[in-house]
Amino acid sequence: MQQLQAFKFELRPDGQQERQMRCFASSCRFVFNKALALQKERYEQGEKKLGYAGLCKLLTEWRNGPETRWLADAPTHPLQQTLKDLERAYANFFAKRADFPRFKKKDQSDSFRYPDPKQIKLDRGNSRIFLPKLGWLRYCNSREVLGMVKNITVSQSNGKWFVSIQTGREVEPSIPQGGAI
Numbered sequence: 001m002q003q004l005q006a007f008k009f010e011l012r013p014d015g016q017q018e019r020q021m022r023c024f025a026s027s028c029r030f031v032f033n034k035a036l037a038l039q040k041e042r043y044e045q046g047e048k049k050l051g052y053a054g055l056c057k058l059l060t061e062w063r064n065g066p067e068t069r070w071l072a073d074a075p076t077h078p079l080q081q082t083l084k085d086l087e088r089a090y091a092n093f094f095a096k097r098a099d100f101p102r103f104k105k106k107d108q109s110d111s112f113r114y115p116d117p118k119q120i121k122l123d124r125g126n127s128r129i130f131l132p133k134l135g136w137l138r139y140c141n142s143r144e145v146l147g148m149v150k151n152i153t154v155s156q157s158n159g160k161w162f163v164s165i166q167t168g169r170e171v172e173p174s175i176p177q178g179g180a181i
Contacts, residue, residue, distance in 0.1 A: 001173045004166060007145045011154070011161040012138040020134055021154060021161060025110035027074035028082040031059060033103045035086050049090060055083045075132045077119070078112035111155035120152050122165070129163060139163055 013021060038058070039049050050058070059079055063071045071079065092098035114120055114131060121130035127141035131152065147169030155162050 001171055002168050003147075003171045004150065004168050005147065006164050006166045007143065008162055008164045009139040009142065011163050012140065013134075013161060017134050017137055018161065021112075021156070022110075023070075024074045024078060024112050024133075024154075025156065026106070027071050028078055028112045029104045029106065029110070030068075031062070031071070031079050032082045032086055034062065035083055036101055036103060039086070039090070052083055052087045055086070056080060059083060073133075074112075075114070077115055077132070081113045081115055107156075109155070111153055113154075114152045117149045117151065120149055122149055129165075137163070 035055050035058070038055075042049060059071075062068045063076075063079075086101060089098065089101035093100050119132045122145065123129070123136070124141065124145060128136045128138050129152070130136050131154070145165055145167060147167030150166045150168050152166070153164040155164065
C-alpha cells in the first residue's frame with residue numbers, strides 16, 4: 001500500500017535565493033489573481049469559465065507579453081500549479097464544499113509548489129535541496145526523509161522560509177486485530 005507523508009524543514013537561503021523565492025511567490029500570486037479576475041469577468045459576461053488547459057495557454061501569453069515579461073523569471077511548473085489550485089478552488093465552490101475563491105494578498109500564505117520530482121535533488125547527507133532556478137538551498141535537517149520525493153512546497157511564515165517534502169513509500173497494510181468489545 002502506498003503511503004504519502006510530508007516532512008517540513010526550515011530553509012536557510014542566501015540573500016539572492018531569498019529574493020528569488022519572494023519573486024516566485026509574487027509571480028504565483030499574480031497569476032492566481034489575474035486568472036481569477038479573468039474567470040470572474042467571463043462569468044459576469046455570461047461566458048463559460050476557462051479550463052486548466054485554456055488558462056495554461058494564457059499563462060504562456062502572459063509570460064511572453066511585454067507588460068508581464070518578468071513572469072518568465074519564475075519557473076513554469078509552480079505557475080501552472082497555481083492555475084491547478086484555482087481550478088480546484090472552483091471545483092470545490094461548485095460542489096458546495098467551499099466559498100468562492102478569493103484573491104490572494106501579499107505576504108499571506110506565500111508559497112509555491114514544484115510538482116516534478118525529476119527536477120528536484122535531495123542531498124540528505126549535506127542537508128541541501130536543489131530546486132529549479134534557485135539552485136542548491138540549505139535546510140535544517142532534523143529528521144530522516146523516508147520514501148521517494150513526490151513534490152516540494154516552499155512557503156513563508158513569520159519571515160522564515162520552509163520546505164515541505166512530500167514523499168511516497170510502500171508499507172504493509174495494517175491488519176485489524178479482532179478483539180472483544
